[in-house]
Amino acid sequence: MPTRLEPNHLRRTVAPEAFPFDTTAELLPVRRPLGQERALRALDFGLSMKSHGYNIFVLGPPGAGKHTTTTSVLQEAAARRPPPEDWVYLFNFEDPEKPMAVGLPAGLGETLRRDMEALVQTLLAEIPSALAGGAYDREKEAILHRAQEDKTHALRDLESVANAHGFLVQRGSEGLALIYIRDGNPVSQEDFDKLSPEDQETVREARGLLQDKLHNTIQAIKTLDLAARQSLKRLEEQTALTAVGHEIDALSEKYQSRARIVEYLDAVAKDVIANLDEFRSGTSEASALPFPFRSPTAEDRARKYRVNVLVNNRDLRSAPVIFESNPTYHNLMGRLEHHVQYGGAFVTDFTLIKPGAFHRANGGYLVLDARDVLVNPFAYDALKRVLKDQAIRIEEIGEQFRLISTATLKPESIPADVKVVLLGTPWLYYVLLHYDEDFAKLFKVKGNFADDVVLDDESQMSYSFLVAAQCAEEGLAPFHREAVARVVEHGLRLAEHQDRVATHFLELTDLVREAHLWATREGAGTVQRDHVTTAIREKIRRNNYLEEILGRMITEGSLLIDTEGSAVGQVNGLSVFDLGDYTFGKPSRVTAKVFLGKEGVVNIEREAELGGHIHNKGMLILQGYFGHRYAQKFPVSFAASLCFEQSYGEVDGDSASSTELFALVSALADAPLRQDLAVTGSVNQMGQIQAVGGINAKVEGFFRTCKAKGLTGTQGVILPQANVRHLMLDEDVVEAAEQGRFHIYPISTVDEGLELLTGLPPGEPNAYGDYPEGTINAKVSRRLERLARQWKKLHNED
Numbered sequence: 001m002p003t004r005l006e007p008n009h010l011r012r013t014v015a016p017e018a019f020p021f022d023t024t025a026e027l028l029p030v031r032r033p034l035g036q037e038r039a040l041r042a043l044d045f046g047l048s049m050k051s052h053g054y055n056i057f058v059l060g061p062p063g064a065g066k067h068t069t070t071t072s073v074l075q076e077a078a079a080r081r082p083p084p085e086d087w088v089y090l091f092n093f094e095d096p097e098k099p100m101a102v103g104l105p106a107g108l109g110e111t112l113r114r115d116m117e118a119l120v121q122t123l124l125a126e127i128p129s130a131l132a133g134g135a136y137d138r139e140k141e142a143i144l145h146r147a148q149e150d151k152t153h154a155l156r157d158l159e160s161v162a163n164a165h166g167f168l169v170q171r172g173s174e175g176l177a178l179i180y181i182r183d184g185n186p187v188s189q190e191d192f193d194k195l196s197p198e199d200q201e202t203v204r205e206a207r208g209l210l211q212d213k214l215h216n217t218i219q220a221i222k223t224l225d226l227a228a229r230q231s232l233k234r235l236e237e238q239t240a241l242t243a244v245g246h247e248i249d250a251l252s253e254k255y256q257s258r259a260r261i262v263e264y265l266d267a268v269a270k271d272v273i274a275n276l277d278e279f280r281s282g283t284s285e286a287s288a289l290p291f292p293f294r295s296p297t298a299e300d301r302a303r304k305y306r307v308n309v310l311v312n313n314r315d316l317r318s319a320p321v322i323f324e325s326n327p328t329y330h331n332l333m334g335r336l337e338h339h340v341q342y343g344g345a346f347v348t349d350f351t352l353i354k355p356g357a358f359h360r361a362n363g364g365y366l367v368l369d370a371r372d373v374l375v376n377p378f379a380y381d382a383l384k385r386v387l388k389d390q391a392i393r394i395e396e397i398g399e400q401f402r403l404i405s406t407a408t409l410k411p412e413s414i415p416a417d418v419k420v421v422l423l424g425t426p427w428l429y430y431v432l433l434h435y436d437e438d439f440a441k442l443f444k445v446k447g448n449f450a451d452d453v454v455l456d457d458e459s460q461m462s463y464s465f466l467v468a469a470q471c472a473e474e475g476l477a478p479f480h481r482e483a484v485a486r487v488v489e490h491g492l493r494l495a496e497h498q499d500r501v502a503t504h505f506l507e508l509t510d511l512v513r514e515a516h517l518w519a520t521r522e523g524a525g526t527v528q529r530d531h532v533t534t535a536i537r538e539k540i541r542r543n544n545y546l547e548e549i550l551g552r553m554i555t556e557g558s559l560l561i562d563t564e565g566s567a568v569g570q571v572n573g574l575s576v577f578d579l580g581d582y583t584f585g586k587p588s589r590v591t592a593k594v595f596l597g598k599e600g601v602v603n604i605e606r607e608a609e610l611g612g613h614i615h616n617k618g619m620l621i622l623q624g625y626f627g628h629r630y631a632q633k634f635p636v637s638f639a640a641s642l643c644f645e646q647s648y649g650e651v652d653g654d655s656a657s658s659t660e661l662f663a664l665v666s667a668l669a670d671a672p673l674r675q676d677l678a679v680t681g682s683v684n685q686m687g688q689i690q691a692v693g694g695i696n697a698k699v700e701g702f703f704r705t706c707k708a709k710g711l712t713g714t715q716g717v718i719l720p721q722a723n724v725r726h727l728m729l730d731e732d733v734v735e736a737a738e739q740g741r742f743h744i745y746p747i748s749t750v751d752e753g754l755e756l757l758t759g760l761p762p763g764e765p766n767a768y769g770d771y772p773e774g775t776i777n778a779k780v781s782r783r784l785e786r787l788a789r790q791w792k793k794l795h796n797e798d
Contacts, residue, residue, distance in 0.1 A: 014489050035452075062425065332379055455500060470509050470513070478526055487532055574717070633785075671758045713741050
């Protein structure tokens, strides 16, 4: 007969004396990872690999501290690296639609921006002033005067020759014309016709000569005008260069080690000279109309000389660690902003290019939540494109959806030097691994966060430092070492293991906050063990509404559960209800009925399509066990039905397979089963009882039911021997066990469970396969034999 488990095996307690402090106020408020050696080694490896594709996917359950631990490791690695370059966008004078990206040492981008801003202000102030100065006006007047004198001399020469041949040079709106005169008066066509043929021919010859002279004079005047304009242009350029050329030269000398900046400044100087008219009006050319409708001023037109500092790392002392909490396409890749011009047109320029997370993290580390990346359209593809191309390109994502292509900027790409770390669940990791062919090439390092770690001195101190850091960061009351011990015990319960503690950062930090609240309500300056226990119980109280409803239904008799007496073909199974934020266990009545037939065991849940795949597999294993145990001498010829009574949802898992087996054996042997015991455990075809999940919730669920209906001192739970190490039962259950009012019975085989439930020995077969009289197996064997003979007789089978 299996013996009950001693109370000291039902829960592991942590000795406060194991902690080398009285309160956490004595500890340094530093967070230490809870174990996770595998993940930390993976992170170290991934950060050390500089080759392409060695980005990192950190996977683990929610609340395991992936973000906190990963960020801490990245910040340590970043501290060993220098700050990365600044990146600026400059106007491209050769191709205005493709702004130039230039990398500069950290801080120099902002310096260049200020220098170019000062240059723009100088251009706007000095060029209009110089072009309106007296020296410029005098030079301009001298050029115009010389040109006018030269044109006057040419005209006089033309008039002199014309007069000598009897012609007058007439100036009109259409230009110069030759008029033949006689006696000082113009000769009309009628008078000309009256001249003798000889005189007419003479006039025509003179007109022809003068016409050539006129043409040459006009060309000379045009040449003089062109020369004057060129002289004025040279004067303007010389005046402008005199005013601002030294400023540009000074900048060129300042940035002489930056070849692209020197080339850019040369282009600026040429563009300024080529567009002096844009500076003539200075900064006062503003229209009276409001912004969207006014025409650009000189200052607006000078925007192309400004610098767009896309990434300013002036204040960084090491490489950046960026976590983007909202990884949309534009938040990752940057965007082109627009403003309204002339009342309706949306326009952009290189100064409206805005950075994304990749730009800010370039030269360092970018941390992203994998799920958030996947749910944002285009974000995952953009992420992969950066990693594959090793370049960051800012593109208009809507361009590919437009029916008509529009002109827009295509900024020069920036080389990508960033290590990407994705955080996600194991399920998400393996989905990407199996369905995305690029994933394995781009994320070659897997950092696997464990659900739990071994409980030892190191993990206990990690818990202690976690509590100390949380208290220091949020101004919480320090924890007494007894309270820390209770937190560690809660970690054992979360891990459902007596030798391992959970790594659920979120659950643990919430417990610290809530325990602080209950301590302050009592006016305590230090959090004690009772405060932690209160926080745990209050959280259960906030979430166990459904559990209380089901408990009340059992107590009132709406749900039929017996906790006393015995019954044939009826046993208490144990189920777990997982609500997401709360898990609890409750007993379920499992019944079996046997009758003549050859259908074998009929699983009502399966027939009603309420049985899950694993539960159905457990039923097939049960049938295999029956065949192996009882069908060695004659075929099994019976029909039986198994049912979870008053169960109206899906039943899954194989943890009730032993329960169903016990009910079936009881029905066949007509042997009553104890109703003060509940059973959990899966069974294999060899009759061995295997471990199941949710063991603590199951035990506590039956304990609460028994307590509500009245503890008799005989009640308890039969569970797999392999689950003993997983017991971290509530203190109420342990106390009841210590008082002998509730019991836990571990078993390893079906026979052990049958002996506990029926009070009958199981019996071992002899050499002929017969079981001793008075044993449970003998009763089953005889019943099956009778059913087989009866079936054979009814069907006249030989």
